[in-house]
Amino acid sequence: MEQLQYIIEDKTIAYLLGTNNFTNDESAVLELVKNAYDAKAFTVTLSFFKETLVIEDDGMGMNTSDIRDKWMHVGKSEKEYDVVDARNKIRILSGSKGIGRFALARLGEKIELYSKKRGYTGIIWETDWNYSSLTEKEEIQESGTKIVISKLREKWGKKKVQDLVLFLSKTYNDTAMRITINHPEITCDIQKYFPEPQLGRNCLxxxxxxxxxxxxxxxxxxxxxxxxxxxxxxxxxxxxxxxxxxxxxxxxxxxxxxxxxxxxxxxxxxxxxxxxxxxxxxxxxxxxxxxxxxxxxxxxxxxxxxxxxxxxxxxxxxxxxxxxxxxxxxxxxxxxxxxxxxxxxxxxxxxxxxxxxxxxxxxxxxxxxxxxxxxxxxxxxxxxxxxxxxxxxxxxxxxxxxxxxxxxxxxxxxEKERADTPVFDKVVENPKLISTLSEQEAKQLVNEMKSFHKESKEAIKDKEDTEERYKYDVRILNVLATVGLKASSIAHEMRNDRNSIASNTECIIEALKEYGMWDELNSPDKTKKAYNNVPYLLKSNNEVSMKIIAFMNAMLSEIEKKQFEPKWQSIADILKRIKHSWESDYAWVVINVNMGEDVIYFISEDVLQVIADNLILNSIQQNEESNHLEINIDVKQIGEVLSFVYKDNGRGLDKKYINAPRKILEVHETTRRNGHGLGMWIVNNTAIMSGGSVEKISGEQGFTIEFTIGGAI
Incomplete structure (x- = not known):
């Protein structure tokens, strides 16, 4: 059996791994600087001439064997993790792929490489990317490598070299090797891009x-x-x-x-x-x-x-x-x-x-x-x-x-926005008084005018801040509203189907019994496999149907116009309706409302509905594997606000929130893979907009949140 090897033209390799492999000229230069660093150089100098770039380092250099067995072996690299330089400092080597040398092809058409390794004869390697040659040169005395890149593919003017200086300052993160740039219009050493941070000077x-x-x-x-x-x-x-x-x-x-x-x-x-x-x-x-x-x-x-x-x-x-x-x-x-x-x-x-x-x-x-x-x-x-x-x-x-x-x-x-302005008031009422003002009154009037000007600018800024705040809120709520309206439309279309959805399963079972099939379908040999177990499939379908009905009821009852009209109403009555709705849909959930029947408050029902629904839904979703969930809602009126303590006996907060429970109030904060992270944000946002606030959250033994609601909405 004949063993074959690919044969690739030198120019093709140069194009693929050089000209076409580096995103820009700066990256190609960086690759050659890295080679000098890996060669334990203490200085690398980049000298730009009209059509030539010379890169010279004082590293360990190469001999004939290195050129033949390593430099010319594409993809081969014997670089380990680190080396120790002549100053006894460790360097972590940057190279490993064995193709960085082709950065030369990105930069120029002709290459002359002069190198000497300590104890060996110097060498010259030359290429025009069609043919390469290697010659030993006794005249090379100093160890290191010098690369002359001629017929440059790009012009290296002042602006391009300035860009290179900035690029190298960003990309070089060490002081073990000095990088020097020589250009007819620029001469400099590369400095580290980031200075030592100084608070109040270069950062806050x-x-x-x-x-x-x-x-x-x-x-x-x-x-x-x-x-x-x-x-x-x-x-x-x-x-x-x-x-x-x-x-x-x-x-x-x-x-x-x-x-x-x-x-x-x-x-x-x-x-x-x-x-x-x-x-x-x-x-x-x-x-x-x-x-x-x-x-x-x-x-x-x-x-x-x-x-x-x-x-x-x-x-x-x-x-x-x-x-x-x-x-x-x-x-x-x-x-x-x-x-x-x-x-x-x-x-x-x-x-x-x-x-x-x-x-x-x-x-x-x-x-x-x-x-x-x-x-x-x-x-x-x-x-x-x-x-x-x-x-x-x-x-x-x-x-x-x-x-x-x-x-x-x-x-x-x-804080009080505006001080009393008696002088201004006097002048407004009688402009002729301005000519009779004392020096002290005139100064006070000037200060008051300055204060008005400042407050006017602050009012404009406050208006802009408020607009931005509500743009942000509205963006999120518009998404939820759109989803809700789509769902509501479907729920309205299915309104007349609710009775048949609820009763279909029972009707099918009764029909099967009447036709004498039910007992046979319940027999062991007919219920072995879930996919053709008719009683099991009917039961599962009925559970899904009940969820669909619960969804429809929720959509049809919670977006009616009257929900948004503020009025004096019994808080206990509203919470009892919410309790009844959730307990009807979730038999494993018990909700206890603990409060006086005499709490009458001026509020729109949607405020309580939004907060209670999101809290209860959050408890249910966090405890879906439970077969019993108990929720307690304690309410008191304290002054002008309603004070709530909401508790459940579930698994509590996720570990990531135990030490920082208020994180759950942040928008898009969730531990559920497909969760939107908006529920608790809506609770917090609604409480604040009403004039209340979230006071305390804990979640080590079940979940507890204490909050207040006002009548501002």
Missing amino acids: STIELIYDSSSKKLSTTVLSDEFLDEAKKYCEGLNIKQAYVESNLLDEIEASEYDLTKEGLQLCLENLGDFSAQFYFSIKPTTIDVEKFMYKYAKLPEALPGGVILYRNAFSISSYEGKKDWLGFGKRSRKSPAAASHPTGAWRVRENQMAGKVEIDKKNNSFLVDLSNRQGLEENIYYQLLIKIIHVGVSEFERYRQNIVRSINVKNEF
Whole structure:
């Protein structure tokens, strides 16, 4: 049997693995810089001439054998995990694919490579990508490698070299090797892109994430200097300078979201390996917001531009050097566009507000696999989990900052908006008095006018904030309303079919008995297999029919116009109707309403209906495997509001919410794979819009929520 091998033309290889393999010229240059780093060089110099680029390093160089057996062997790489350089420092090698040398083909048509390995004769390797030659050269004395790339495919003018300097500063994350650029118009050394973070100078907050794959825990540390010290008096129980949160990823991440079992998720989180990230947050507040939210800085002197870079040891992965929003901050913020001061919406950081870096390791994170051209990562399950874990940490920062902003915003809602203005009132009533004002009165009038001007600007800003808030709420509610209206339309069409749906099963059973078939259909040999077990199928069909009827009844009764008309009415009567409706549909649910019959309150029925229905539905969905669920609703009128304590005896909150139960109120927050995460947000939003609030949530022994409702709606 004859053994065959592929024969590929040199120029074809150069095109496929060089010209066509690198996304841009900067990436190709970076590949050659990495080669110098892996060769233990302490300095690499890139010199640009009219039609030539010379890359020279003082690394360990190559000999004849290296060129023949390694350099010319496509796809072969003997690089290990790390090496020790001449200064006795460890370097994690960046190469492994054995194709990085073809970056030369991207840059130029002709290559001359001069190299010398200590103790060996120097060599010259030349190619025009049709033919390659190797010659030994005694005259080469210094160890290292010099590559002359001529007939450049692109012109390297000042702007293009400036772009390269920025690119290399972003992609090089080490100090072991000096990178020097020489160009007729630019001479510089490459500096690390990110300076040491300085709060109040180049960022407002730093967020450090450390993931421990053995414990499956993520540590999030926030340091902040965003708010004035005076803000502390509005932030009781909050440290406005720092926060620390430890998250258990087995609790935070739903295995089903990734088509994994719990055990599979645990294994993937372990295989992912340890990694860390550091983010730098900054914003540009308006003049009004600076005062309104007690911001310490109106502008940072050296604010870092947005963009997050992914580093694998000494170098970034080219497609993740900060240009694209690979962490999806923009998508998250568009999905949840609420302002930080929004009372119920979840604020999300924008991509232009966050700079930073994520650092992974070649060995520890080996399941994060490079694409063949090293221009990106395979977006496998481990990549998806990396993104998810980072989002968990960033969410902790978002929650921490939003709690501070919301606390400060309380002062804006309750403090007196306008001082008395007696001088202004006098002048308005009698404009002629303006000429008789004393110097003191004139100054007071000027101050009052300035105050009016400021309040006018604040009113415009408040109006814009309110509009944004309700646009956000309406977007979510419109989706729910549209779904509800479609379902209601179908329910109305089926209204006349309810009786037949409810009685069909019994009628079929009676007919089978009358025809003498029922006993035979119940015999053991006719009920062995579920798919042709007629009694079982009828029973299952009847259960589904009852659910359809329950759905129709709910749709037909809860969107009537009268539901939305506020009036004086008995709260006990409304809750009893809700209790009866749910207990009729779910025989395994018992609802106890504990309150006085004499509580009469001015409210529209839909407020109670929306809150009660969402709470009860949430209890049922969280305890679907139970055969008995008991719910207690205690109600009292305290002053101008109704106070509620809602409890169930179910399994309580998911582990991820035990230490931070208010997270369940955030929009789209859910542990159910197909859940929308809107139920508890609607409860919170409705309570706040009515003039009440959610006071307390606990979930270790069943689920408990305490809240108030007002009559503002």
